[in-house]
Amino acid sequence: MLKLLKYALYDILKSRFAIIYTVFLALVAISIYQVSDDLSKVSLSLMNIMIMIVPLISAVFATTHFYNNLEFIELMLAQPVKRSQVFLSQLFAVILMLSLSILFGFGLPMLLWGADSSLITLLAVGVILSAVFTGFAFLASVLTRDKAKAIGISLALWIYFSLVYDGFVLYIIYSFADYPLEKATLGLVMLNPVDLGRILMLMQLDISALMGYTGAFFQKFFSSNMGLFIAGGTLALWMLFPNFFALRVFRKRDF
Amino acid sequence: MIWYQIRIMKRYLTVFLLLLFLVSTAEGFSTVIRISPGQSIQEAVDRAMPGDTLRVAPGTYPQSGIVIRKSLVLIGEDYPVLDGEMKGNVLVIAADNVTIQGFKIINTGKSNMDDSAGIKFFDSKNCVIRDNILENAFFGLHFSNSSGLTIIGNQIHSGAVREFEVGNGIHLWKCKNSFIGNNEVSGHRDGIYLEFVTNTQAKENLIQKNMRYGLHFMFSHDNSYIRNTFKNNGAGVAVMYTKNVLMKENRFEENWGSSAYGILLKDISDSEVIGNIFLKNTVGIYMEGSSRIEFTGNTFRENGWALKLMASCDQNTFKANNFTQNTFDMSSNGSVVLNTITENYWDKYEGYDLDKDYVGDVPYRPINLYSVIVEKIPAAVMLWRSFLVTLLDRMEKILPTMTPDQMIDQSPKMRPYDIG
């Protein structure tokens, strides 16, 4: 497993994409640091990038990578190694690469110009979202036999979680505006990893004061041990489930 | 010419010196009573004749409930400590022409029943309270039904932890024609509290870190507030049910919290808010039921919302203010807007100025769609900073559909005003 991971990781880290992605993130971070004068503004701007761009790139890259490596995966399958190991080595290589890009691209400017706890949370959220969307992408890849279709599904999942779902939430909130909605919205947040990551980030910044009663409710929840445990557990489930199902399908899939 | 002037000046000078001599000798007729630690201030007061001066030597006086019913001048030398030992009021005054100066008053009672205070005035006129230090008082300075008060240079601090454990720093009820200047208040419930107070001026006070409001007034007409700083108070500043207020060059800073405001205006009318600075407040100005207020030359910087203007407000004018680095410039709960917004500078303005007159050629809409939604459905705040919201706001800018039509600055400035 570690051997396979080592080689898969070596290959992916040397790819042009890893470098371009890291440099892109670093440039974004540097320009944000140059423009904004205080850390909470930096956090907010970086968060916007994190919420929109990171899942998109993770989804598209992971799908493309899976299909570009399909022949290599087939070659691996003809070797005396377990299927699950072949799959997990590819998966972890992609997640590690995406995470390292975030840690370096965003982390180095932070080391240079300072960071606070919200930015550390930001990095964690970025890594988690990368893992979640890599999972979606791999699931889409193993379920289809066509690269275009798989990318389509990955993109659809991205659009769903970053746009459609929130529209749906807005509709629900609007329809039931007369009822106390705090617990319901909390539940809705849990059902979307992007929203959950975003709210966790917002709670780190003291702008949660702008969020009124709902904000105060969220703040109370997410600052309790129970709340953090539930949020962490939910995010862990979001990382595990797509990957787990992708692994199951992969083990039964014909190549 | 010059010689002539000097001559006239010399003559005035002579008259002035003569007057000074008369005044100083006149004072000489009244008695100066000295009090040292161990002696009872109350006894000294009782013995003194109206117009007498009591000079209190340095040291600690564990005495409370000292009552003054005649015109006296009490002067503390090098801040003698009047320790109320947690029992009721320390000084109670019901007389005209009383001066209290240079005392350090500590440890009043902590009762809401009798509103224990460091210095409490009833039915007094033309009194001066200056340069006192109040520490750990329930109420600091408490005035009822008085007028012609001069409250200057006092430092009023409380170390209370919870709001119900402490009263207001400077509390005026039914007072008029007074001046409150250069005081510092912190750690109290309200910094300055005025109820039924008229024709009074508060100037250059520093009011910070109070539990509730920095400044809180109701039914207090014809007052002015100039160059005060209200900083980091629990809920900012709240003023209500009052007309003809002048607020000029004050600073409202760092009032940050889920229900904190730089200033909350409720039923305020016919007033002027000029040249103030609103910095880093959750809401710079929140106003409801307020009319005919002119907001000019104010700076709104780094607030969550610069302005929250409820639909119950009308005929207000926002002119030539600077709006920079606010999360939201403005929000409102209604669509009918009867206020005027004009010639302000908005850093979020993305228009152009072809004719180079420093006025943007396209109007600016200070209310974005998302803030309208949040105002209607507060729970929608959970979508803040999401991709959906960013997209909605972009679309709204191109094709306005939901934001109030009249809430427009028709002549936004291209450059900030040189204020604050």
Place this chain on the structure above:
Amino acid sequence: MISVNGISKKFGKQEVLKDFKLSFDTGNSYAIMGPNGSGKTTLIKSILGMVLPDSGEILVKGQSIKGSESYRSSIGYMPQIGRYPQNMKVGQLFSMMKDMRPEIKNYDMDLVEAFELNKIKDKSMGTLSGGTVQKVSAALAFLFNPEILILDEPTAGLDPIAVEILKSKIQRERKAGKLILVTSHILSDLEELTNHAVYIFEGKVFFNDTIESLKEMTSEEKFSPAIAKLMQWTLKKKSTTYELTHA
């Protein structure tokens, strides 16, 4: 050595292998033939464990391959088109393959030397030409002295010199008593390399015997016309396919 015991495989509605039975024995070299879509690739992939049959079982060295992966260490596989990680160097690819079979210490370096792959060990796989990649694939298939060699179109894309090197290597291994399965469209290659013909038609074994008996049965002197005849028979008997074997 390999027994395929009645495996069936459907892809969607299309039944690619139907109760497929066949066994491959040590010391023989099998030419696996059949029209496109007949199921030969599915058969090879089933043996390699890349395609999982719906029913039936495959035994390699007497052990069922289901859920097992260790049996693959005795198989050398040369894919039709080898695609490798673009940024991996040739040398790294070899060490990775060796890493995957840590128990094997004796490497067969014949092809590595003959193709002079040491000279390019620092080149990235992505920069190699198609022919060179095939050389790498071939060298990897033989590297571990496997008892079974599965070669999918081994000569496609290779230059004539390399083809000759590879062919003689295959023949040497066959003489050494290995089991070899070859698919190819080049019939002359098959004639040279194999002694046993398997013709698959519509998911079933249509012919399975030595090349001599194939020639005998078809009354043809040469391999190619014999195969052509076999193909004609399949067309005639399309409705009722049955197995032809040497009685």
